[in-house]
Amino acid sequence: MPKVGMPEIRRPQLINSTIAIIDEVGLQxxxxxxxxxxxxxxxxxxxxYFGGKYGLLDATMRVxxxxxxxxxxxxxxxxDHEDIHGRIKAIVGGNFDxxxxxxxxxxxxxxxxxxxxxxxxxRRLQRVNxxxxxxxxxxxxxxxxxxxxxxxxxxxxxxxxxxxxxRGALSPDGIDSEQANNIINDYLxxxxxxxxxRGKAGKS
Amino acid sequence: MPKVGMPEIRRPQLINSTIAIIDEVGLQxxxxxxxxxxxxxxxxxxxxYFGGKYGLLDATMRVxxxxxxxxxxxxxxxxDHEDIHGRIKAIVGGNFDxxxxxxxxxxxxxxxxxxxxxxxxxRRLQRVNxxxxxxxxxxxxxxxxxxxxxxxxxxxxxxxxxxxxxRGALSPDGIDSEQANNIINDYLxxxxxxxxxRGKAGKS
Amino acid sequence: MPKVGMPEIRRPQLINSTIAIIDEVGLQxxxxxxxxxxxxxxxxxxxxYFGGKYGLLDATMRVxxxxxxxxxxxxxxxxDHEDIHGRIKAIVGGNFDxxxxxxxxxxxxxxxxxxxxxxxxxRRLQRVNxxxxxxxxxxxxxxxxxxxxxxxxxxxxxxxxxxxxxRGALSPDGIDSEQANNIINDYLxxxxxxxxxRGKAGKS
Amino acid sequence: MPKVGMPEIRRPQLINSTIAIIDEVGLQxxxxxxxxxxxxxxxxxxxxYFGGKYGLLDATMRVxxxxxxxxxxxxxxxxDHEDIHGRIKAIVGGNFDxxxxxxxxxxxxxxxxxxxxxxxxxRRLQRVNxxxxxxxxxxxxxxxxxxxxxxxxxxxxxxxxxxxxxRGALSPDGIDSEQANNIINDYLxxxxxxxxxRGKAGKS
DNA sequence: GATGAATGAGCCTTCATTCAT
DNA sequence: AATGAATGAAGGCTCATTCAT
Numbered sequence: 001m002p003k004v005g006m007p008e009i010r011r012p013q014l015i016n017s018t019i020a021i022i023d024e025v026g027l028q029x030x031x032x033x034x035x036x037x038x039x040x041x042x043x044x045x046x047x048x049y050f051g052g053k054y055g056l057l058d059a060t061m062r063v064x065x066x067x068x069x070x071x072x073x074x075x076x077x078x079x080d081h082e083d084i085h086g087r088i089k090a091i092v093g094g095n096f097d098x099x100x101x102x103x104x105x106x107x108x109x110x111x112x113x114x115x116x117x118x119x120x121x122x123r124r125l126q127r128v129n130x131x132x133x134x135x136x137x138x139x140x141x142x143x144x145x146x147x148x149x150x151x152x153x154x155x156x157x158x159x160x161x162x163x164x165x166x167r168g169a170l171s172p173d174g175i176d177s178e179q180a181n182n183i184i185n186d187y188l189x190x191x192x193x194x195x196x197x198r199g200k201a202g203k204s
Numbered sequence: 205m206p207k208v209g210m211p212e213i214r215r216p217q218l219i220n221s222t223i224a225i226i227d228e229v230g231l232q233x234x235x236x237x238x239x240x241x242x243x244x245x246x247x248x249x250x251x252x253y254f255g256g257k258y259g260l261l262d263a264t265m266r267v268x269x270x271x272x273x274x275x276x277x278x279x280x281x282x283x284d285h286e287d288i289h290g291r292i293k294a295i296v297g298g299n300f301d302x303x304x305x306x307x308x309x310x311x312x313x314x315x316x317x318x319x320x321x322x323x324x325x326x327r328r329l330q331r332v333n334x335x336x337x338x339x340x341x342x343x344x345x346x347x348x349x350x351x352x353x354x355x356x357x358x359x360x361x362x363x364x365x366x367x368x369x370x371r372g373a374l375s376p377d378g379i380d381s382e383q384a385n386n387i388i389n390d391y392l393x394x395x396x397x398x399x400x401x402r403g404k405a406g407k408s
Numbered sequence: 409m410p411k412v413g414m415p416e417i418r419r420p421q422l423i424n425s426t427i428a429i430i431d432e433v434g435l436q437x438x439x440x441x442x443x444x445x446x447x448x449x450x451x452x453x454x455x456x457y458f459g460g461k462y463g464l465l466d467a468t469m470r471v472x473x474x475x476x477x478x479x480x481x482x483x484x485x486x487x488d489h490e491d492i493h494g495r496i497k498a499i500v501g502g503n504f505d506x507x508x509x510x511x512x513x514x515x516x517x518x519x520x521x522x523x524x525x526x527x528x529x530x531r532r533l534q535r536v537n538x539x540x541x542x543x544x545x546x547x548x549x550x551x552x553x554x555x556x557x558x559x560x561x562x563x564x565x566x567x568x569x570x571x572x573x574x575r576g577a578l579s580p581d582g583i584d585s586e587q588a589n590n591i592i593n594d595y596l597x598x599x600x601x602x603x604x605x606r607g608k609a610g611k612s
Numbered sequence: 613m614p615k616v617g618m619p620e621i622r623r624p625q626l627i628n629s630t631i632a633i634i635d636e637v638g639l640q641x642x643x644x645x646x647x648x649x650x651x652x653x654x655x656x657x658x659x660x661y662f663g664g665k666y667g668l669l670d671a672t673m674r675v676x677x678x679x680x681x682x683x684x685x686x687x688x689x690x691x692d693h694e695d696i697h698g699r700i701k702a703i704v705g706g707n708f709d710x711x712x713x714x715x716x717x718x719x720x721x722x723x724x725x726x727x728x729x730x731x732x733x734x735r736r737l738q739r740v741n742x743x744x745x746x747x748x749x750x751x752x753x754x755x756x757x758x759x760x761x762x763x764x765x766x767x768x769x770x771x772x773x774x775x776x777x778x779r780g781a782l783s784p785d786g787i788d789s790e791q792a793n794n795i796i797n798d799y800l801x802x803x804x805x806x807x808x809x810r811g812k813a814g815k816s
Numbered sequence: 817g818a819t820g821a822a823t824g825a826g827c828c829t830t831c832a833t834t835c836a837t
Numbered sequence: 838a839a840t841g842a843a844t845g846a847a848g849g850c851t852c853a854t855t856c857a858t
Contacts, residue, residue, distance in 0.1 A: 010821095026322035028232050032849060042823045047850060107321055114318030117311055117373060118230035126374060156387045160360070163367025169321060170330060183360045190394035235831060246840045248834080257832060418842090434730035436640050440828065450844045455829060515729055522726035525719055525781060526638035534782060564772070564795045571775025577729060578738060591768045598802035643852060654819045659854060666853095 010049055011059070013039050018060045023104035027057075027111035061112045061122055064105060065129045071097040072136065085192055087140050088157070091133070092184050095161050096177055103174040110169040134158055144193055153191050160184055214253060215263070217243045222264045227308035231261075231315035262325055265316045268309060269333045275301040276340065289396055291344050292361070295337070296388050299365050300381055307378040314373040338362055348397055357395050364388055418457055419467070421447050426468045431512035435465075435519035469520045469530055472513060473537045479505040480544065493600055495548050496565070499541070500592050503569050504585055511582035518577040542566055552601055561599050568592055622661060623671070625651045630672045635716035639669075639723035670733055673724045676717060677741045683709040684748065697804055699752050700769070703745070704796050707773050708789055715786040722781040746770055756805055765803050772796055 017039035021030045032053050036043045050056040072094030079090045099105070116122035134154055141150035164183065168175030221243035225234045236257050240247045254260040276298030283294045303309070320326035338358055345354035368387065372379030425447035429438045440461050444451045458464040480502030487498045507513070524530035542562055549558035572591065576583030629651035633642045644665050648655045662668040684706030691702045711717070728734035746766055753762035776795065780787030 026319065028319065029322065031847085033847095043849080044823060044851080045821085048822075053849065110318050110321070113370070113374065114314050115230065115232065117314070118233065123374070130371070130374070152383075152386060152390065155383065156364070156390060159367030159371060159387060160364055161367065162370045163363030163365065166317070166366045166370050167334070167363060170317065170327070170334070179356075179359065182356060183363060186356060186360060186395075187391065191390075236833085237831075247832085248840060249838090251833060252839075434727065436727065437730065439826085441826095451828085452830080452844060453842085456842075461828065518726050518729070521778070521782065522722050523638065523640065525722070526641065531782070538779070538782070560791075560794060560798065563791065564798060567775030567779055567795060568768070568772055569775065570778045571771030571773065574725070574774045574778050575742070575771060578725065578735070578742070587764075587767065590764060591771060594764065594768060594803075595799065599798075644854085645852070655853085656819060656855080657817095660818075664853070 010041070010045065012063075014041070014046065014049065014056060015060045015063050018056055019064075019104050019108045022060075022108045022111050027108075027115055032056075057112075057115075058121055058125075060108070061125055064109060064112075065125060067105075068095065068097075068100055068129070069132065071100060076136075084140050084144055085188070088137065088188060088192070089185075091136050091140070092157065092161060092188075093181075095133075095165070096175065096180050098177070101165075101168065101175040101177055101180075106165060106169045106175060110166065130158075133161070145191075156191075157184065157187065160187055214243075214245065214249065216267075218245070218250065218253065218260060219264045219267050222260055223268075223308050223312045226264075226312045226315050231312075231319055236260075261316070261319075262329075264312070265320075265326055265329055268313060268316070269329060272299065272301075272304055273333070273336065275304065276337075280340075288344050288348055289392070292341065292392060292396070293389075295340050295344070296361065296365060296385075296392075299337075299369070300379065300384050302381075305369075305372065305379040305381055305384075310369060310373045310379060314370065334362070337365070349395075360395075361388070361391065364391055418449070418453065420471075422449070422454065422457065422464060423468045423471050426464055427472075427512050427516045430468075430516045430519050435516075435523055440464075465520075465523075466529055466533075468516070469533055472517060472520075473533060476503065476505075476508055476537070477540065479508065480541075484544075492548050492552055493596070496545065496596060496600070497593075499544050499548070500565065500569060500596075501589075503541075503573070504583065504588050506585070509573075509576065509583040509585055509588075511576075514573060514577045514583060518574065538566075541569070553599075564599075565592070565595065568595055622651075622653065622657065624675075626653070626658065626661065626668060627672045627675050630668055631676075631716050631720045634672075634720045634723050639720075639727055644668075669724070669727075670737075672720070673728075673734055673737055676721060676724070677737060680707065680709075680712055680741070681744065683712065688748075696752050696755055697800070700749065700800060700804070701797075703748050703752070704769065704773060704800075705793075707745075707777070708787065708792050710789075713777075713780065713787040713789055713792075718777060718781045718787060722778065742770070745773070757803075768803075769796070769799065772799055 014035065017035050018030070021034050021038060025034070032043050032046050035056070036046055046053060046056050050059055072091055075090035075094045076087060079086045081087075094100075112122055113126065116126045137154035137157055138150055141154050144150075145153060160183065164175060164180045168180070218239065221239050222234070225238050225242060229238070236247050236250050239260070240250055250257060250260050254263055276295055279294035279298050280291060283290045285291075298304075316326060317330065320330045341358035341361055342354055345358055348354075349357060364387065368379060368384045372384070422443065425443050426438070429442050429446060433442070440451050440454050443464070444454055454461060454464050458467055480499055483498035483502045484495060487494045489495075502508075520530055521534065524534045545562035545565055546558055549562055552558075553561060568591065572583060572588045576588075626647065629647050630642070633646050633650060637646070644655050644658050647668070648658055658665060658668055662671055684703055687702035687706045688699060691698045693699075706712075724734060725738065728738040749766035749769055750762055753766055756762075757765060772795065776787060776792045780792070
């Protein structure tokens with residue numbers, strides 16, 4: 001049996017290295033030489049596992065989006081189905097998960113966002129993700145707001161989330177999780193009918 | 205055959221060409237050959253007038269930010285000093301000026317934003333701009349809200365503006381100006397004490 | 409006016425360099441670095457003038473085939489239309505022109521021939537050339553031989569020409585022009601009806 | 613799972629695979645990965661059995677030349693020693709043996725021929741083969757022709773054989789065995805004194 | 817013996833910059 | 838002042854070879 005070259009080890013290794021390098025020098029300046037050196041492997045391995053630099057970037061993007069998606073899903077699963085206000089905060093909170101607001105991840109996310117404007121594959125990933133966020137929000141909001149209002153509030157929350165991320169990417173200190181929560185909670189408090197904050201209990 | 209033309213003509217020519225090319229192929233793929241060809245000039249002229257590709261990008265960024273800044277300044281100048289709600293809407297409106305939300309400009313703006321994370325000069329420009337927006341907002345808000353609240357609302361408005369831009373950059377349809385205004389007006393309506401909406405007219 | 413970079417100089421310069429390098433190390437081992445170094449230019453220039461290595465090889469092949477074709481055409485033009493035997497010798501002689509049997513050219517020709525088996529563009533060039541040789545021969549032979557015989561003799565002469573070239577490519581001494589002529593003249597003498605050797609002179 | 617198999621099985625397996633791959637993509641584009649995959653073995657085995665890609669190519673060349681040589685030898689052994697014309701046709705026929713004119717073999721042969729110009733080991737093989745062909749022909753021809761003439765005719769036959777092969781390599785239909793025989797038989801008929809065609813019987 | 821994951825030198829190409837004109 | 842031909846460093850990718858298993 002040959003040397004055990006475990007894809008299960010190599011792939012995450014290279015993806016983490018990619019995120020780290022994009023954080024350091026940006027997407028434009030990131031080279032396969034930098035990424036492979038940091039991962040402690042040879043340059044050739046990137047083509048071997050990912051079919052080229054492009055494939056590695058794509059895979060990296062997918063991992064970030066999946067972590068985001070999983071984080072939200074998990075929080076929703078742990079929230080009572082009737083606690084609508086809580087569920088919306090779960091969605092928002094998933095976007096500001098400590099793993100997500102890691103400065104490295106935020107920078108990588110923005111780099112991909114900018115790049116996706118001219119890359120059909122990345123763009124598709126981006127839009128799927130964007131639509132999922134909106135649809136999660138709308139689903140909950142429609143339960144307590146009229147349709148038109150629900151859509152408008154969903155769009156507002158989504159914009160607010162992205163705006164906070166965007167500003168966090170540029171800020172030397174990254175995203176200030178507390179401030180982010182304050183801003184968005186203010187918004188929620190202003191729009192969500194008070195009684196829904198009770199969750200299921202409020203029904204009694 | 206050398207073109208007869210003054211620097212005052214060449215500069216905007218090249219900057220518009222830069223914006224157009226970034227819109228078409230992205231910042232990464234934009235080459236001086238593309239930009240100069242579209243501007244109808246030689247490649248050498250870019251180094252001549254801007255000291256290199258980097259200098260051209262820098263100048264382009266400055267022009268975009270200046271247009272933004274001028275637009276806001278102009279709107280503020282046309283708004284009564286006592287119409288606080290109006291002044292805030294002027295600031296927001298300046299960010300969604302028809303010139304600014306041109307799809308080309310939005311894409312260029314995002315491309316630069318992403319790039320500025322790893323480019324000290326662009327980053328400085330970006331932060332100056334960002335701080336000016338915040339300080340304009342805070343200046344007005346402090347007149348009607350307690351300091352802490354004013355800062356929080358200012359941060360919220362700024363995030364909302366950037367979030368709407370960001371989502372607009374990716375959307376195939378660009379920024380939906382009406383929806384953007386709805387979202388942000390909702391926000392303002394929720395936070396600004398009702399009486400301030402009157403402005404100088406002071407119906408009292 | 410800019411530096412005069414004369415394509416008229418660069419192109420032949422690079423093509424000669426290509427032939428020389430293929431002679432030295434073969435088509436497989438020929439790199440753009442070698443070719444450009446020998447031509448005394450930078451590597452980038454090859455993509456600039458020929459659109460890449462492939463384009464340079466294609467252009468080189470075309471030049472060799474054109475020289476061959478021109479040589480034959482010129483000899484035919486200098487031969488009396490009625491001197492059929494003489495015209496056939498002109499065609500054969502054109503293939504063994506001193507320029508053509510230069511060892512460098514012979515090696516390059518064989519290298520391209522081998523390569524053309526897997527390169528549609530080169531293959532097309534090759535076949536056009538091959539068919540022209542056959543059609544020249546057949547045109548003359550049909551004037552003195554029945555059709556079937558003319559075709560068979562044309563095929564024989566063509567095979568003999570290529571065979572002598574092929575063996576010359578491998579031989580350390582290149583093509584022995586005299587021996588080549590002897591072999592082929594033997595062949596012609598055996599097949600061409602004696603009287604045709606007179607050509608126009610026979611009319612007296 | 614290692615394959616159980618003896619070197620005696622592996623070698624021909626890999627050599628046939630090499631010929632097939634060269635036929636498909638050419639010598640330049642043939643990689644050890646392609647060859648080993650088609651043979652159903654690992655890449656490492658090529659270095660193991662042949663000392664590298666180079667060794668495999670060398671071995672493949674030797675096999676092709678040996679098949680050629682064996683074919684001729686066998687035909688000669690089955691031909692009466694006094695049937696000189698028959699012996700020469702045996703030599704020619706051996707070169708157009710059905711195994712030899714297989715399109716795959718013809719392409720591989722030409723690929724190697726081109727390559728041998730810059731590869732001392734292949735070149736030596738090539739020349740040994742070439743000389744054997746000439747010496748076989750001369751040996752027979754000297755029995756019926758004066759020395760100088762015998763050498764010239766031998767060179768002519770050899771060139772004709774190679775020329776037909778060469779043209780066949782490029783042709784989409786491969787070598788036309790019948791036409792090849794016609795061409796060469798024409799040649800023989802023209803040069804060999806008629807009486808020699810009787811062979812031993814003629815002597816009576 | 818046999819495997820095939822991993823290596824890394826070397827290739828072709830791109831492109832910002834230079835500079836003779 | 839303006840040109841654009843030429844440069845050459847740097848990039849991503851390929852692939853023969855190695856070696857732990």
